[in-house]
Amino acid sequence: MPQESRTITVSLAADPYPVLIGGGLLGDLGFFLLERGIPSGTRVLMVTNPDVEAFHGARALQSLEASGFVVRTLVIEAGEEQKNPATVAAIHDAAFAHRLERSSLIVALGGGVVGDMAGFAAATWLRGIAVVQVPTTLLAMVDAAIGGKTGVNHPGGKNLIGAFHQPKLVLIDPLVLATLPEREFRAGMAEVIKYAVIGDGILFRDLEAAAERDPSGGLASRDALGPVLLQRLLERSAAAKARVVAADEREGGLRAILNYGHTLGHAVENLSGYGTWLHGEAVGLGMLAAGDIAVAMGLWSQADQDRQRRLIAAAGLPMDWPDLDPEAVLVSLQADKKVRQGKVRFVLPTGVGSVTIRDDVDPTTIRAALAVATSIGAP
Amino acid sequence: MPQESRTITVSLAADPYPVLIGGGLLGDLGFFLLERGIPSGTRVLMVTNPDVEAFHGARALQSLEASGFVVRTLVIEAGEEQKNPATVAAIHDAAFAHRLERSSLIVALGGGVVGDMAGFAAATWLRGIAVVQVPTTLLAMVDAAIGGKTGVNHPGGKNLIGAFHQPKLVLIDPLVLATLPEREFRAGMAEVIKYAVIGDGILFRDLEAAAERDPSGGLASRDALGPVLLQRLLERSAAAKARVVAADEREGGLRAILNYGHTLGHAVENLSGYGTWLHGEAVGLGMLAAGDIAVAMGLWSQADQDRQRRLIAAAGLPMDWPDLDPEAVLVSLQADKKVRQGKVRFVLPTGVGSVTIRDDVDPTTIRAALAVATSIGAP
Structure with a gap:
């Protein structure tokens, strides 16, 4: 367990959820899912992008599998150009291939684009399955990952297509910012x-x-x-x-x-x-x-x-x-x-x-x- | 006003809504929207399919415009083969072209496929705008139009992509069943x-x-x-x-x-x-x-x-x-x-x-x- 971490609760009437903040928490992702009441054995689709996968994917996967989750990783390109319904369809295809059920989970490991798209795919698969946000950019940590806004761009404008879909949990590990390009910081x-x-x-x-x-x-x-x-x-x-x-x-x-x-x-x-x-x-x-x-x-x-x-x-x-x-x-x-x-x-x-x-x-x-x-x- | 009609309320905690049932109600659609608190001047996208448009489109349109709504009609093919994300994208394109805002409205005039797709498009445009369901098939009247299930098919199965999105109002006019093919009845x-x-x-x-x-x-x-x-x-x-x-x-x-x-x-x-x-x-x-x-x-x-x-x-x-x-x-x-x-x-x-x-x-x-x-x- 990390030395210094803090939990902030988003106090929604229907389904409050915790935001965990602390250096090194990513290595305990599986533990925190269990603690949140998501049972071992749950099928998990982890959505991430190539850079984040290269730096942090193995650790996240290891933690999830060590806690008994049945994980499949989907790596997507995640620039603004790819933030569209076609990429959401690709996530849906992976959800189908991995046989996600209503009790299954999508984990969004990445920046705001990954979080928005994985969140929207979760909001619209089987009329809504759970999503856990694990933001890896400063922007996503302080903004996109908290609050349930999900969506993609329409040719007419940003984020015109989307849904409100609150995460079950947000896990913020400042150590992952070590690999974030400085411009993004x-x-x-x-x-x-x-x-x-x-x-x-x-x-x-x-x-x-x-x-x-x-x-x-x-x-x-x-x-x-x-x-x-x-x-x-x-x-x-x-x-x-x-x-x-x-x-x-x-x-x-x-x-x-x-x-x-x-x-x-x-x-x-x-x-x-x-x-x-x-x-x-x-x-x-x-x-x-x-x-x-x-x-x-x-x-x-x-x-x-x-x-x-x-x-x-x-x-x-x-x-x-x-x-x-x-x-x-x-x-x-x-x-x-x-x-x-x-x-x-x-x-x-x-x-x-x-x-x-x-x-x-x-x-x-x-x-x-x-x-x-x-x-x-x-x- | 029709002679015999009845209102059934779907008593949801967050946003209860009425289901109006009575012969001839379609001609008063605009009136009932005003009564539901949707202000005159609201932009409305009416989604329907070719047969329903031919039989009932003009009456619905006339009623909406007489009450001051700014209406655009989108006619879509609405068989199960068209019940897919591409058709939802077409509704989104029309929503953009008609400049729908968060306070705007989509009216679904048709059977279950129209209602499911128009409802899903409403659920996912600007993270959710209002939808009014006006079912024209017996199946949609007793089932699909009430309850907020919306969605489209995925190659892997029916309705795998969708959202829960409750309508603001459901208007059921049994007289429109006169034009329904008997097999569908x-x-x-x-x-x-x-x-x-x-x-x-x-x-x-x-x-x-x-x-x-x-x-x-x-x-x-x-x-x-x-x-x-x-x-x-x-x-x-x-x-x-x-x-x-x-x-x-x-x-x-x-x-x-x-x-x-x-x-x-x-x-x-x-x-x-x-x-x-x-x-x-x-x-x-x-x-x-x-x-x-x-x-x-x-x-x-x-x-x-x-x-x-x-x-x-x-x-x-x-x-x-x-x-x-x-x-x-x-x-x-x-x-x-x-x-x-x-x-x-x-x-x-x-x-x-x-x-x-x-x-x-x-x-x-x-x-x-x-x-x-x-x-x-x-x-």
Whole structure:
């Protein structure tokens, strides 16, 4: 058993589930499934991608088999280009071939794309079988793996096809981040900063302390953070996500605040073509622009916007708003899932640790903020 | 407003919904959506199939538009061969083209295949938008439209891909059955008989009275039944389904009794190739065989099995168990969704209006029942 680990519970009325966080937990995956009440002998389809399989697949498999699970591994390509119904069909085919039953289990071992697709395949196989999320990227650890959002892309937009399907268990092992490319680590840090801005002033100041020690890289890598701060960031981020999800499982209201930075971030992703920006990088850009909009609307101060900018800079994230046609951005916003009756909803900061949701942002204000973001961001 | 109609509520804790039953209700579809709290101006994608569109599409459309809904109709081929992820993708494409939002609605106007696919498309678009079921076949009215089971076929078996997604409203208008092919009417009657056997002795005796008047056709058509008995059968069947669904939304236990006749029925469908038998015809054959198994196990009497046979005969349903290799049937049973830990679960009658669930049926007993069904059924 690992020395330091912590359990955070996502307190859903119907089926609460634990998020386990601690270095080395992956080697005990099988044990934790048993502890969660999944009996030895259960058929398990482990879905992963080639890199993760190479680094961590054997350990996960060994742990599962040692606990008596009947495991088959499916390795899928898991870039945004493969995040589509055809890949879900491949998971379904493997589920059929491995004779999964309603009491069987899918384990998603990988980043957000693996988790989203394996989760969606589980949600739609036999009208829903259990899934366990084992995220291996920082982004998935603090965001995608917790909360039950699953899905794939449609040619018309990201994640338009999907379902809410809560996992039975989320297992987060920070040691696996040792093999994560640094660019992906930085992208994940954007979501950590998001939690700080939307609801956790203590986390914000923790991040600021690290950023002050090294303004250009203090938040940019696992080594820069060190294991103690990393564990703390994971715990606070997971706890923030768990609180919001428990209060609003299906994104009726409060959960929308998790979309801070995502409205414009999705527009950046859509218009640049999937793959140009990592999701977290786009969210970072979206937070910069949303902050500028909030300043323009008098919702928060330029001083706080500058504090947010410093954190994003210390994470080594892109600071230059890309050269996109502002009118195309406005059109793209209309296609977002979060549109209601044609109105685009923005999550805007009102202070460090608090946000508000507005559907009355003037297109002129958006255009102006994009211009500011571009001119400030330009080198 | 129609003269005689009745509302049955499916009492789910999270989101109870009404099932409206009455001649002529289709012409008031728009009104009932407004009454259900779906605001005028909501974008609606109406999914239907060519025959139903030709007979009833205009009236449904007119009613929706008169109430201010922004409607687009998608006509899909809806045989079992088209019940696959590709057709769901076509519905998703239409949802995107019609700019459906989370607050938008899909209306399924058609039989079980339309309802299952439109429901699944709604369950998985934007992680779930509302669906209203307007069944136009007897089978869909008494079974598929109520209860939230949605899905499509996988090459390995029926309905292996799907989700639970409860409708906002179910609207049943018996007048639309005037355009239903008689073979499909008879197939639907199999599910009515199912409700009688599994839990409604009063319905069983209603059916027997009609069968005694005409042993070879008293239950075989809308005209033979007459409007009063038809309304009554629809109400009792819907109420039976609603009770079971409310008690067990996700098929954890009680709901499994609705699978009476389906375990062997699915095997008949799988082995004969989709399209050879209508679903209800296969269920009728499955009930005959399940009854024989129950007799062999001493669970119910030959006299009651004979009463069941008379109802199935009066509905004009096939009485001849098809010429299938019993060993192939046994293998097919293993692929059923209802298998747990490799054990096939059978719903078996114990009396008129009561059933039990058993997972200890001996393969020898199954073989013997299939032999009995074949020899009795042979002309």
